[in-house]
Amino acid sequence: DTEVTQTPKHLVMGMTNKKSLKCEQHMGHRAMYWYKQKAKKPPELMFVYSYEKLSINESVPSRFSPECPNSSLLNLHLHALQPEDSALYLCASSQDGRGYNEQFFGPGTRLTVL
């Protein structure tokens, strides 16, 4: 199984809502990533968990909160988002946190903030 799944596929939320994005992989990977991708732009790394240790991209606002309940699951909790946060959110996993390993991407969650 080389699949990374993400739910939901689409999400529309207001600026006062709290929602969560979910990601799952069963490849035994020990690193998982959240990326934000704007239209016609490359993915921007938000967070990475490697062996359950979080690395943070310091430019990510605190209204985004990651959680890694176990090595197969990754959540991204959203609260008080802004319209400029509307984007495609991609989850990825790799064997470990070393960047030379292939990253396997999910299909993404298309987020719209009203």
Add this chain to the structure above:
Amino acid sequence: AQTVTQSQPEMSVQEAETVTLSCTYDTSESDYYLFWYKQPPSRQMILVIRQEAYKQQNATENRFSVNFQKAAKSFSLKISDSQLGDAAMYFCAYYNAGNMLTFGGGTRLMVKP
């Protein structure tokens, strides 16, 4: 900081023809890895090909091959016998130890039937 530049925002190719996508990068490191990732309109990004900087031989994966010029810091992707399914955004990416994967701005490839 490392930078990756893809100078061609869009490219088009006739089906069955060959196309080359360009990528240049800036680094002071000698040991690093380079990648081409493909993101089709369905959005799921997949790895096309990977090159280790210490290897002189250019990587090849079926119809996909690279021209790795280390001194010139150039890493182009050649797609032979282009197929309609090759239509996608292609991202060049760079990695060296201690840093995260750095993507270029992408090239949108269109394949004409």
